[in-house]
Structure formats: C-alpha cells, structure tokens
Amino acid sequence: MVRFILRRLLQVIPVFIGTTLLVYYMVFALPGDPIAALFGDRQPPQAVIDTLRSQYHLDEPFFVQYGLFLKNLFTFNLGNDFTGQPIAASLARVFPVTAMLAVEALAIQAIFGVAFGVFAGLRRGGWFDSTVLVASLVVIAVPTFVLGFVFQLVFGVQLGWAKPTVGANADWGSLLLPAVVLGLVSFAYVLRLTRASVSENMNADYVRTATAKGLSRPRVVLAHILRNSLIPVVTYLGANLGGLMGGAIVTEGIFNVPGVGNKLYQAVLRTEGPTIVSIVSVLVLVFVVSNLLVDLLYAWLDPRIRYDQ
C-alpha cells in the first residue's frame, strides 16, 4: 500500500510539468500585449513599457520565462501579478473560500444524492422514484446560471433565508446558497448513479442470501446493498471534487464569491501568465490528491482491489 501511494505521488512530477508547460505556452501564445492592456486607452512612454517588460521577463524567450516561473515556484516566491500584488498572497485568499464552497457542495451532493438514490432504487417504479427522477431531469436540464439567479432571487431576496451575495467575508453560512446551486446538478447525477447501482445490487444473489440468514431489512440494505453500491458513486464524487476546486466561474460570479473561479477569470482576461499557471499548479495537486483518495477509498470499499501487485 505504501509503495502504491509513493508511486502515485511520484506520478505528480510528469503530470505537473506537462500541464504547467502546456498552460504556460497557451498563455504565451495568446494574441495581444498584456502591458498595453494594462494601460487601456492611454499610450505610456516607451521607457515605461520596456521597464515593465523586463520586470515581468516578458522580453525573454518562452523557455526562459517558464524556467524562471519554475525557479520561483520552488523557492516559494510566486512573484507579483500585474497590479503589483504578491501572487502567493492572493492565492492564499481565494483557495480557502473555494475549498469551503467545494466541500459544502460535495457534502450536499453526497449526503442527499446517496440517500435519495437509495430510497428511489429500493422502490424502483414507486411514486418517490418517479418524482425524484423527473425532478432530477429538470435540474440537469436547467443551466446553472438560470438556477443560480432563481435561487438568489427566491431564497436570497424574496424569502430572505440566506444572504443573496457572499462578498469579502465568506463563511460557511453565507456560502450555503451558492453551494446548493453548485451541488444541485451533480446531486442529480449522484442520485441517478446510486439509484441504478442500488436497484442492480438489490437483486444480487448475496443480498438474497443475506435475507435468508434472517437479517432485518435495514441491516440488509446498509451492510449488503449500500456498501456495494457506493463504488461507482465514489468514483464520480472524487472526479467532481477536482472540478469543484477549479472554481465555478458562473456560480461564483452570480453570488460574488471571492474564490478561485473569479480570480482565474480575471487573470485570463488580463493574460497574466504567472497567476494562471500558479492556480493551475495548485489545481493539478488537488486533482492528483483527490484521485489518490478515491483509489484508496475504492480499496476500502472493495477488498478485491489491491494495489500492491
């Protein structure tokens, strides 16, 4: 097991270099001059432009720029963005917010998705199952921005149950509404996945044997149906955690959440190579770690999976 984890962590190196190189190159290749964009309509003196260029190493060839970025990264000095703010500090501001949002959304998906999925799967074709299926289809079909604005209007403004926007001081309570919106779509998928898995496992021979042993119904469901049904669901949730950490640009935008999505969006608009690649680097780590967690969860859920060999 230790060997497996070590091997997986070593895989981070090529994945990390590959993704950052690619993203850095794409930012480099974007048309338009970031310095000119910085000044808007005004035309700064050539001397200022040259100073800024050399300050941000924009006059260097691509590989030198990339090399400098790597050097900064490993000395934990990510440098400044074009507004003069240290990048490390702004990352330290946005990532916790998005992490809180992601965890909250993930919890909503996992708890409600699995619970509803189990009930629907156990009584396939019943009224609960039919209702939930139609509702989840509606949630999947409606785009996030519609859902976001409707929730903001109804729950935030009209009913006043939650703060309509988050603003600078994000906490668990104020992030609840965007987390619900963010979690809803995946909730629908988790529900359907669990439902399909449960109704398949329900007819498994070992479930019948468990019943024949004289176990009570709740015990059969929890020990023999649920655990076996969670395996595909865990895969989906794990992949989803990475996606959620990448920041939800639309949801964060609607609810004014100062998170990764917002930051990344602004950085792309300003063609800020170092900021974009710094965010991507953290995201690569998040993806690798969450995938590793999924694999370990797998082995725990299904003892037939062994990574030592």
Next chain:
Amino acid sequence: MTTPDVSIGEARANGSKPLLEIRDLAITFKTGGGEVQAVRNAHLTIMPGETVAIVGESGSGKSTTALAAIGLLPNNGSVSGGQILLDGEDISHASEQRMIELRGNTIGMVPQDPMSNLNPVWKIGYQVRETLRANGRPSGPEDIAKVLSEAGLPDAKRRANQYPHEFSGGMRQRALIAIGLSCQPRLLIADEPTSALDVTVQRQILDHLDTMTTELGTSVLLITHDLGLAAERANKVVVMYQGRVVEAGPSLELLRNPQHPYTKRLVESAPSLASRRIQAAKEQGVETADMLAPAAEAAVADNVLQIQDLRKVYKLRQGLGKATDFAAVDGVSFDVKRGTTTAIVGESGSGKSTVAKMVLQLEKPTDGKILFDGVDTSLLKAGDLFKFRRRVQPIFQDPYGSLDPMYNIYRTIEEPLRVHKIGDAASREKKVRELLDQVALPQSAMQRYPNELSGGQRQRVAIARALALDPEVIICDEAVSALDVLVQAQVLNLLADLQSNLGLTYLFITHDLAVVRQIADHVCVMEKGRLVETGTTDEVFEAPKQEYTRALLNAIPGAKLMLPPEVA
C-alpha cells in the same frame, strides 16, 4: 402416479407430524406480458429429519417452490393459492417480520452458486457473525470458528479473516453451508448446492452436508436437476415439470420404475455410468469387426493433432517483486486421430482449459510443440495462422457469454464467412440456412437475438458458427456443462451426428466424466498440469489405473446406484 403425498399415510401411521407440508401451492409472476403461473398444485411433505429432493429442469418451478417456503420469492412473484404449513402454521402469507424470525433460526438456506452468494466486500467471519447475531446466538470469534470448522473448513480461525475472493469455490460453498446451518435450523433448503463445483469437491461437500444434517436431525429440501444425485441423497424424490409435480415417491422405487413419461426421459438421459458412447451404439450391428480393423489402422497414421511435451508456466506474483513459477501445464503429450473424439478431463485448475487455449493458438506454449497436420503451429506466420483458425474452431462453455448480444443469429453465424471473405452475400445466406438446418434450428431463428433463445438453442447457434468455415477440428471447452440434462443429451447427439456426417475431429474439454463416456473415443486425465492417464474410453472407465481417475469416477452422482438395464 399422481399420489405425491406418499408420506402422509406413513406419517399418520407412526404418529409424527410433518415439518413442512406444501398443499396445492400456486405461484404467479407478474410480467410485462401478463400473469404467468410458475407453479400450480404443488404438493410436498417433509418429515422431521427427512431429506426430500425436488428434481426438474430449469423453469420447472423447483427453485420457485423452495423460495416460497422461505419467503424469498422475487418481487413480482406471489403465492396465489394453497398453503405452506411449517409445523402446522401457514406461512404462505406470513408478515415480513414473522419471516425474519423464521429465517436462519428455523429455516436455513444453502444457495446455488458459491461465487455470487457471498458478499465480496465483507470478510467470511463477518458474514457468519451477522447471521449468529441476527438470530440471537453467541457470536464471538470462537463461535464463528466453530461454525466454520464444523462445515469442514480447515484452519477456520485464520480463514474467518479472509474475504470470499481468497476462497476456492468449494471453500466458499463450505462457508455458505456453515452460514446455512449456523443457527441449527430445523429445515435446510439446499438449492443446487453443488452444481457449480467439480465432481470430486461435489461429493465431499454433499457427504459433509449429509453428516451434519443427520447429526443435527435437520430436514433437508434438496433442489437439483440431477436425478442420479437426488436418488443418491434423498429419501424421497419429487419430480416437477412445467410447474407441476408429476411424480413423487421413494427415491429408488421412482428411479427403477418411473411412471410419468417425463420421469422416464429424465432417467434415460441421466448421464450415469451405464450410458455408452452414443455413436458407437448407433454403429453397432452395422459394422463388423473386420470392417472396423482397417479403418482403425488408417486412423493410426492420420493424427490431425500431435501434442508433444507441452508446458505452460505462469509467473505468480508474491508481492515485493518476487515471483514464483507455476506450471499450469507440465509436459503433456498426446495425439488426436482424425475423425475421433478425444476428451481431456480433470478438475478445475488441472490445466485442461490451458491446453485447449494453446491448441487454439490463444496462448503461447512455454515449451513443447503442437503439430497440426504435421506442421508445427508455433512456426505459423500471421497469414498461415488465419488459415489455421479456419480449420480449427472452438465452442465455449457459456452460451450466454460467447454470443454477442447485439448481433442477431444470422450475423453471428455469417460473421466468420465474411471475415474469411467466403462467397458473396447470396451464397453466404444460403450457407447460413444450411447450417441452421444442420443444427436443427428453424430458419426463423435468423432474425432473433441471443437473449430470445434458450440455453440449448444458443449452444446450437455456437455450433453452427463453429461449423460455418467447414473446420476439421472442433475444440469444445465445457461445451455442454451449462446445459440441463435433457438439453445436454440433445446437444451431444447433435455433435455425434455431425461427426459421422462431416468427419469432424473433436477435442472435448470437460470435468464431467459421464459426458465423456457418452461422446469420447479416447480419454486423457489431467491432474495438476500433468497427464496422469490416457487410453480408450472403455479402458479408462472399466479399469482405471490411477487413484485419481478412480476418485473422479466414484464422484459421479448416482454411480453407486444400480440401474435396471432397460433404462440404462
């Protein structure tokens, strides 16, 4: 004949009351096409301590009847008439709560397939413990180990900490027997408890089950499709056919003197030792000994397959980069004469299927040669290999798994012709029609899909597909093991007919010696990768030289029963 309640009279006579009595039972399934009566007017009586077997083919309602007795009918099925009396209490419509009380404690079950009946994610010990706990019995580690070792599981303490996938099929079945009997139920329902196991393991398990139930005084309801097994193990046999009980009575009496036409057919086709080679029997009286002699000499010269010192070694990982060699096939040599049937028999793990895979060129031998028509197959280039595949075709065990569910029957049979670019569309269609005739399938089957056919029909399709390229050699890997006895007999007959009409050579891989007796000319017995005995079928069956072969022969269910010659 239709007096199934033989024991009621006896019961009244000796004053004891039946433990389970099924009266006029009717079971109905709701399906998309309306209601289907799976069981009607079923009668059955089990006295305390008695073993009663229900025999019938799949779909006869035997399992459904047994499942109704423990309240485990599938959701779309229900008892629509009659009574199930357990100690006089009608449990046919008992509440779920009442059934939970009865299950485990009063009625235990040993299910059919040991591979799918243990939950793969829990340790064996855990699955025993929850049974003990649910029925209010002591469930400490000692108790679990005791239950498991009583079911014949060696080293039970350590084994309890293992997961099902670390157990062999036989061990899993022992664990399931342990679970079924752990709370000392008064009635045990054993649903084909050994049909998925090798014959030798089957015998051990059934012997052990016999001993345990005798000691505990448990009544057993044994469900099986094998009349020989039923007669050997049960006091009484109930024969079911199409949802009805057609005959019932004391085992030997019923076997010796079957009344109902279906029971007669079952007795005739029971693959017991008495049955002779189908083809040989047909040819008897036609050919004289003089005619046979030159044919035999010609055959000696014509070995279509020669296997020489074949070895296959797999590397088994032992963790931390260490690996040990495991010889799945170890120095096997034999010849297959053209136009004959050679059977390779052995238990699972004996290496017989690996030999088949190497002959089919699906696995590369580690060592040794396979000569096909005198040519070393390891020297074949890609183009030659393509031609070789046309001449050697397989038929696999599972007719459910080996046909593509998305291809209709026409496409399945036509595919090899298309791949080998034989003929045009019209001539290929003609060929498919001929093939369907040869395997006795209606032309209308062409447009159907595998899931619309029965197991026997699917295996016929697999045979037609194998025959499409006019091969010389057909390799049957457990080709009839998954089929019911009657269907099995039909398919074996078909294979024998095709052999005499087309001069085919068969290499038959099987664990079922009774089948070997019916179809093979020569037998190779394999044990742990080695060939331990070879000879003609009659030699091996009448005078087995090896202890292992004798054990295999003794393990055939019903082998010890004497059948009257007219049904044999």
